[in-house]
Amino acid sequence: MTPAPLVALVGNPNAGKSALFNALTGARQKVGNYPGVTVERHSGRLVLPDGRPAELVDLPGTYSLDPSSPDEAVTRDVVTGRGGFERVPDVLVVVVDAANLDNHLRFALQLIALGRPTVVALNMVDLAERDGLTLDADTLTRELGVPVVPTVAVRRRGLAELGAAVENASRSPQPRQAPPGRREAFDDGVALDPATSNEPPARRPGDGDLAALQRRARAIARAATTAETPARRWGQALDAAALHPVVGPILLAALMFVMFQAVFSWSEAPIGWIEAGFTWVEQAVSATLPDTWLRGLVTQGLIAGVGAVVVFLPQILILFLFILVLEASGYMVRAAFLMDRMMARVGLSGRAFIPLLSSFACAVPGIMATRTISDEKDRLTTILIAPLMTCSARLPVYTIIIGAFIPARDVAPGVGLQGLVLFGLYVLGIAGAFAAALLLRRTVTRGASSGFMMEMPKYQLPRLSDLGIGLWTRAAVFLKRAGTTIALTTVVLWVLLSYPKPPEGSAVSPVDYSVAGRIANGLEVAVRPIGFNRDIALALIPAMAAREVAVAAIGTVYAIDDPEAEGGQRALTDRLRSRWSLPTALAFLMWFVWAPQCISTIAVTRRETNGWRWPLFMVGYLFACAYVMAGITYWAAVALGL
Amino acid sequence: MEMAPIRAPAQTLDRLPRRQTATVSAIDWARLAEPEARRLRELGVDEGVDVEVLHRAGWGGGGPVACRVGRMTVALRRAVAGAIHVTDAA
Numbered sequence: 001m002t003p004a005p006l007v008a009l010v011g012n013p014n015a016g017k018s019a020l021f022n023a024l025t026g027a028r029q030k031v032g033n034y035p036g037v038t039v040e041r042h043s044g045r046l047v048l049p050d051g052r053p054a055e056l057v058d059l060p061g062t063y064s065l066d067p068s069s070p071d072e073a074v075t076r077d078v079v080t081g082r083g084g085f086e087r088v089p090d091v092l093v094v095v096v097d098a099a100n101l102d103n104h105l106r107f108a109l110q111l112i113a114l115g116r117p118t119v120v121a122l123n124m125v126d127l128a129e130r131d132g133l134t135l136d137a138d139t140l141t142r143e144l145g146v147p148v149v150p151t152v153a154v155r156r157r158g159l160a161e162l163g164a165a166v167e168n169a170s171r172s173p174q175p176r177q178a179p180p181g182r183r184e185a186f187d188d189g190v191a192l193d194p195a196t197s198n199e200p201p202a203r204r205p206g207d208g209d210l211a212a213l214q215r216r217a218r219a220i221a222r223a224a225t226t227a228e229t230p231a232r233r234w235g236q237a238l239d240a241a242a243l244h245p246v247v248g249p250i251l252l253a254a255l256m257f258v259m260f261q262a263v264f265s266w267s268e269a270p271i272g273w274i275e276a277g278f279t280w281v282e283q284a285v286s287a288t289l290p291d292t293w294l295r296g297l298v299t300q301g302l303i304a305g306v307g308a309v310v311v312f313l314p315q316i317l318i319l320f321l322f323i324l325v326l327e328a329s330g331y332m333v334r335a336a337f338l339m340d341r342m343m344a345r346v347g348l349s350g351r352a353f354i355p356l357l358s359s360f361a362c363a364v365p366g367i368m369a370t371r372t373i374s375d376e377k378d379r380l381t382t383i384l385i386a387p388l389m390t391c392s393a394r395l396p397v398y399t400i401i402i403g404a405f406i407p408a409r410d411v412a413p414g415v416g417l418q419g420l421v422l423f424g425l426y427v428l429g430i431a432g433a434f435a436a437a438l439l440l441r442r443t444v445t446r447g448a449s450s451g452f453m454m455e456m457p458k459y460q461l462p463r464l465s466d467l468g469i470g471l472w473t474r475a476a477v478f479l480k481r482a483g484t485t486i487a488l489t490t491v492v493l494w495v496l497l498s499y500p501k502p503p504e505g506s507a508v509s510p511v512d513y514s515v516a517g518r519i520a521n522g523l524e525v526a527v528r529p530i531g532f533n534r535d536i537a538l539a540l541i542p543a544m545a546a547r548e549v550a551v552a553a554i555g556t557v558y559a560i561d562d563p564e565a566e567g568g569q570r571a572l573t574d575r576l577r578s579r580w581s582l583p584t585a586l587a588f589l590m591w592f593v594w595a596p597q598c599i600s601t602i603a604v605t606r607r608e609t610n611g612w613r614w615p616l617f618m619v620g621y622l623f624a625c626a627y628v629m630a631g632i633t634y635w636a637a638v639a640l641g642l
Numbered sequence: 643m644e645m646a647p648i649r650a651p652a653q654t655l656d657r658l659p660r661r662q663t664a665t666v667s668a669i670d671w672a673r674l675a676e677p678e679a680r681r682l683r684e685l686g687v688d689e690g691v692d693v694e695v696l697h698r699a700g701w702g703g704g705g706p707v708a709c710r711v712g713r714m715t716v717a718l719r720r721a722v723a724g725a726i727h728v729t730d731a732a
Contacts, residue, residue, distance in 0.1 A: 103685070244697075337699055341699055456717055
């Protein structure tokens with residue numbers, strides 16, 4: 001039997017490709033990696049109208065077959081059958097934005113010229129109509145020489161017709177005949193280039209093709225447009241505020257502030273439910289298992305450890321929800337526009353804003369998102385500072401320490417002191433990142449700035465199901481981590497903390513007597529100058545695996561030290577208060593602003609920079625900063641008598 | 643001696659007043675880095691295209707500009723906009 005046909009979705013950025021992919025595959029999606037290259041491969045199962053299954057891949061969006069980033073190179077290699085890491089697609093589905101045919105048809109023409117079975121999805125026809133454009137799909141079909149299907153991915157319109165067209169195309173494996181007029185685009189370009197070009201010799205071979213294709217695309221778009229009223233751009237009214245020199249930055253700052261306040265206030269109730277759930281499980285296990293080492297391992301190690309981390313799922317999802325909404329609505333590029341000038345001052349571009357904002361959720365996708373930055377030096381600098389953006393894994397650490405040491409009172413109506421301190425920590429990370437970028441750009445990553453040039457997508461109401469799929473993917477990744485890496489780390493830590501047991505009647509506490517306690521007591525010598533105690537020294541080691549384990553580790557330490565006390569976050573807070581001074585707590589927070597990053601971040605940096613040089617540099621400079629800054633905080637707080 | 647511009651440009655895109663439609667008359671490709679020039683073409687900025695400045699980021703100049711190009715909105719830095727010569731739309 002022949003394998004299921006491979007159908008590739010390809011098109012310009014902002015053509016609505018991902019929405020179409022979601023609409024066609026639903027939840028039947030897989031996110032993987034292209035072998036050898038670190039570009040995410042999104043694939044899913046598509047059922048053709050005749051019942052045959054097909055595999056659908058969503059290729060990275062690009063403007064042409066002339067790539068300027070690793071993402072775009074994957075698209076070129078797949079559609080041209082180079083690279084060898086993907087089957088040659090049986091059918092190309094070229095997604096074009098109906099409201100932007102001038103631009104999107106140029107790439108469509110390039111793709112059609114490859115001669116593979118091709119179907120064009122004329123997407124977002126509803127938005128084009130709202131913009132005052134009436135298009136004739138039949139004219140397009142005739143001019144392009146391939147079937148053109150009008151679709152509205154977000155309303156699931158035209159999906160059946162698209163499926164039928166794909167099925168038809170998959171049945172005709174022979175290369176199609178070149179449609180009349182298509183060759184002209186190229187002949188025209190070649191003829192035109194030396195003769196009529198006014199440009200200086202900077203114009204390179206191939207540019208003429210692009211210009212000629214562009215002209216042909218415009219001509220086809222004009223022919224297919226049956227009515228065009230001046231665009232009623234309702235988005236412009238929004239942009240008038242969002243991009244206003246004064247109002248825009250205020251809106252952006254307000255939005256960020258609301259986002260971080262929401263992370264705290266919206267999560268209270270769900271956190272309560274999760275805590276109650278884990279307490280119930282712990283009690284049920286305690287009641288069932290006999291009082292042996294196994295009960296200790298399961299309750300104090302596994303349940304307490306994993307519970308201490310899973311409790312933060314609501315906060316992480318709220319943060320991701322905001323980022324997904326900003327991305328899907330089209331606001332993210334506006335934020336990049338507003339931030340470009342500031343980023344330019346430290347030698348970066350506004351483009352770095354998107355990976356950096358994603359790093360607030362997690363540095364791993366953030367660092368992977370730097371692939372859209374074409375300049376190597378720019379990209380490297382962004383990677384090196386990405387871990388300074390406070391990732392969601394640091395939230396558990398911040399939350400527990402702030403909850404224990406910062407009084408819960410309002411400094412202004414609706415503005416809590418705890419939220420304000422959290423906001424301050426985020427700001428500190430950003431300031432640190434900018435300072436680091438400034439220094440790096442003058443030293444190790446010196447070079448000219450790559451500039452900032454981006455298309456601003458239309459504003460769109462994010463679709464609930466797309467948000468749902470996005471959140472579900474993140475939740476699954478987080479829970480998988482909690483169930484594997486974090487569970488394993490907490491269990492290993494519990495064992496190291498519990499054995500060997502001190503002899504009966506010994507004055508030494510069980511933790512001090514254990515293997516981990518002895519290691520920590522040695523390490524404490526190194527961290528005592530910056531105000532850290534043994535418990536913190538102990539927590540820092542497993543925190544390298546995943547930062548959020550720091551909380552679980554401290555929780556486990558106290559659970560073993562005092563097995564009689566009740567568990568849960570409230571009890572942990574009380575114990576922190578009795579054992580840590582305020583300067584120690586502040587130094588600990590400061591340490592995590594610069595925090596030595598987790599293993600996953602180091603691994604992804606190694607992959608993205610092709611070697612150990614830059615990840616080692618990153619770890620080194622961040623460790624040094626963390627140590628010095630935590631020390632300064634501790635001694636300043638002590639001097640102030642806090 | 644420097645060559646005079648091909649068509650005497652009325653002005654450049656970075657100085658075009660907001661909300662005034664103009665036509666791109668010439669692009670000083672030599673002033674642009676190669677990837678910049680290519681991306682500019684890919685975004686559809688070329689001779690003969692109508693453009694309009696929609697927004698400028700930051701006050702006092704220096705920030706990027708957002709322009710309408712055809713039916714797209716494109717954000718560019720000032721320096722790039724300065725290489726794009728425009729004349730009043732017919």
